[in-house]
Amino acid sequence: MTLHEFLVMLRRRWVLVVVVVVVFGAVAGVRSALTEPVYQASAQSFVTTSAGQQTGTAFQGSQFTLQRVASYVSVATSSEVLGPVAATRGGGESVAALQREVSASSPEGTVLVNITATGPTPEAASDLANQVSREFSLVVEDLERPSPSEASTVKVTVIEPATPPTRPVSPRLSTDLAVGLLLGVFVGLGLAIARHQLDSTVHGAQELQELLGTSPLGVVTADRRAAESVTAVEPGQLWAEAYRSVRDNLRFVDVDAPPRTVVVTSATQSEGKSTTSCNLAIALAQAGQRVVLVDADLRRPAIARYLGLEGGAGLTDVLSGAAALEELLQPSVSPLLSVLAAGRTPPDPATLLGSRQMEVLLAKLASENDVVIIDAPPVLPVADASILASAADGALLVVRHDRTRRQQVVASVERLTASQGRLLGTVMTFVPRRSLNAGYGYGYGYGHQSQPPTTRRRIVRRRGRSASAPERLSA
Numbered sequence: 040m041t042l043h044e045f046l047v048m049l050r051r052r053w054v055l056v057v058v059v060v061v062v063f064g065a066v067a068g069v070r071s072a073l074t075e076p077v078y079q080a081s082a083q084s085f086v087t088t089s090a091g092q093q094t095g096t097a098f099q100g101s102q103f104t105l106q107r108v109a110s111y112v113s114v115a116t117s118s119e120v121l122g123p124v125a126a127t128r129g130g131g132e133s134v135a136a137l138q139r140e141v142s143a144s145s146p147e148g149t150v151l152v153n154i155t156a157t158g159p160t161p162e163a164a165s166d167l168a169n170q171v172s173r174e175f176s177l178v179v180e181d182l183e184r185p186s187p188s189e190a191s192t193v194k195v196t197v198i199e200p201a202t203p204p205t206r207p208v209s210p211r212l213s214t215d216l217a218v219g220l221l222l223g224v225f226v227g228l229g230l231a232i233a234r235h236q237l238d239s240t241v242h243g244a245q246e247l248q249e250l251l252g253t254s255p256l257g258v259v260t261a262d263r264r265a266a267e268s269v270t271a272v273e274p275g276q277l278w279a280e281a282y283r284s285v286r287d288n289l290r291f292v293d294v295d296a297p298p299r300t301v302v303v304t305s306a307t308q309s310e311g312k313s314t315t316s317c318n319l320a321i322a323l324a325q326a327g328q329r330v331v332l333v334d335a336d337l338r339r340p341a342i343a344r345y346l347g348l349e350g351g352a353g354l355t356d357v358l359s360g361a362a363a364l365e366e367l368l369q370p371s372v373s374p375l376l377s378v379l380a381a382g383r384t385p386p387d388p389a390t391l392l393g394s395r396q397m398e399v400l401l402a403k404l405a406s407e408n409d410v411v412i413i414d415a416p417p418v419l420p421v422a423d424a425s426i427l428a429s430a431a432d433g434a435l436l437v438v439r440h441d442r443t444r445r446q447q448v449v450a451s452v453e454r455l456t457a458s459q460g461r462l463l464g465t466v467m468t469f470v471p472r473r474s475l476n477a478g479y480g481y482g483y484g485y486g487h488q489s490q491p492p493t494t495r496r497r498i499v500r501r502r503g504r505s506a507s508a509p510e511r512l513s514a
Contacts, residue, residue: 048150051242052231060220067219068212076207078197080165081155082172083199086111088192104150107193115143115154115175124170143173143334161203168201239444244467247438250445251452256435256464257285260472285331285466286326290461298432300405301463304424310439311468313341316414324373328409331368333379335427336390336416340381346371353380358396364403381480401430418451428460435463440470
């Protein structure tokens with residue numbers, strides 16, 4: 040992973056890292072608060088040879104002591120020393136328990152022996168260290184006594200008695216928090232990297248371009264203001280200009296024969312294909328083209344609901360011969376836009392959409408209008424979109440940022456092309472603004488030379504709110 044990839048991953052997964060760090064920090068803090076305090080005290084003893092020893096010279100005596108001190112460290116925690124201490128403490132402590140509380144050490148090259156003891160209170164720790172030091176002195180002197188009637192050749196003197204400590208050695212809140220937070224950073228980064236490596240969703244226009252070899256025709260930002268109306272007519276809004284970008288880029292897909300019948304679909308549901316169909320159709324009508332929008336999603340129709348139109352009769356009635364096309368075409372938010380709703384749900388939508396009547400209908404609509412936009416079901420769950428794409432000039436595949444998987448995009452393209460359909464391009468939806476700023480989409484840094492109509496037309500509201508919630512992209 041390069042530094043750039045790491046920074047991109049960190050920007051995308053920073054919430055996960057922060058959550059893990061906070062959790063580890065909280066656990067460390069709670070553990071520190073609930074842990075019983077442990078205090079530690081140390082006493083220091085000085086080991087010398089007695090004046091009457093038969094070691095010859097002072098230098099020989101010093102060497103003798105240095106050699107013996109290493110053995111004295113082990114003696115300090117032996118049962119010979121701790122046994123009498125345990126007997127005098129009266130708390131029923133065993134030698135084994137004291138061995139866990141007492142330790143001894145000797146700085147290299149010295150004749151000093153440090154005895155350290157721990158306890159639940161400062162006084163308990165210092166008392167235990169002093170007791171062991173005194174008993175250690177008696178045991179060592181007794182061990183170095185040639186005979187019971189002679190003086191010991193070694194003298195152990197406590198030169199630094201233990202004093203009650205002012206702070207516990209455990210827990211240390213600041214240390215525990217630092218360790219917990221540092222551990223949380225490492226674990227959080229590890230989880231973020233693992234999740235990033237395992238994540239197969241499409242994260243931006245650049246990634247989609249690398250996957251399919253072509254740039255998206257438009258990148259629609261996630262904007263809560265877009266839920267107020269079906270289409271964007273305010274100049275300068277990123278999400279509004281994105282649909283105009285799709286409209287304009289469609290002209291360049293095939294300059295000699297621009298597509299006139301366009302199927303809009305997605306890999307799975309809830310990626311924004313119905314919203315894209317509505318907004319693209321209205322954007323085309325605003326540009327002066329005669330447009331008819333057909334709701335061919337006979338399984339989960341949404342166009343009539345988005346545009347505030349009647350959806351009880353429509354495409355299925357025309358195909359079955361129950362009504363004429365002219366009777367069911369409904370005017371919409373633009374004088375140049377007509378809408379054919381889905382109508383009643385048939386028992387076998389795929390067969391109906393692949394019928395000869397559907398081909399005749401599409402040919403008739405294309406001959407009487409400049410562009411026909413067909414809102415189709417998702418391509419992977421059912422075959423409806425593939426059938427429609429083969430009868431149209433091509434299909435637009437809507438891809439939702441951070442939701443649609445790369446495998447789904449590839450599978451959708453393969454399914455469309457396998458049925459003799461043509462992929463005109465892709466539209467990426469729900470792209471965060473930060474992704475646009477980071478170069479993962481298209482930004483708008485230039486002034487507009489021409490402005491679209493500024494009259495804003497709202498959709499019919501129902502029950503106190505808009506009849507459509509387009510940018511929720513529920514279809």
